[in-house]
Amino acid sequence: MSTLDINNIGEFLAHAHALEAEAASQYADLAEQMEVHNNTEVAELFHKLAEIEGKHITKIDDKAGDTPIPHIAPWEYKWEGGQSPEAVVDMEAHYMMTPHHALTMSLKAEERAADFFQRIADNTTDEQVRSLSTEMALEEREHIEWLHKWLEKYPKPEHDWDEDMDPPMLQE
16 A cells, blocks of 8 residues: 555545545445345444444544645545545445445445554654544544444355345336
8 A cells, every 4th residue: 555645634634524424425325225125224234334424524523623624626535546445345235235244344444444544644744643543543443343343243144145036127
């Protein structure tokens, strides 16, 4: 992974806000998709994850206080592959996915977010950025611990979990 050089608190807050906002939006979208397929248990889980990410946005905004947060064009964010580290890879989504799958997707996203914030802390020259990015990396690690505990409640499904005798038809 490349070295991150975010040495300005406004730029850091802009990245943190965008990271959490994208995660919240994606979880909300996935929840709606699961509702369409009547997968209510996973829809509820994605709604809960979207709510948690929404609280993170509020927390970041509160920490910003009077600090101006600059507008950053989407292509100028310093994340690899053009997508936020906490983005949920929805290519892994399936209309019959189980809570285990949803939590595993979220776990991967939280791990990437924790690594992102830690790399900023390790590479910044700004003490305020280092402090806040270290704090956020620790918070993401707490989320990772929660997800591991939640995963204990939802064992990995059988290998044929996605077999459907009457799969949905594409609408033209």
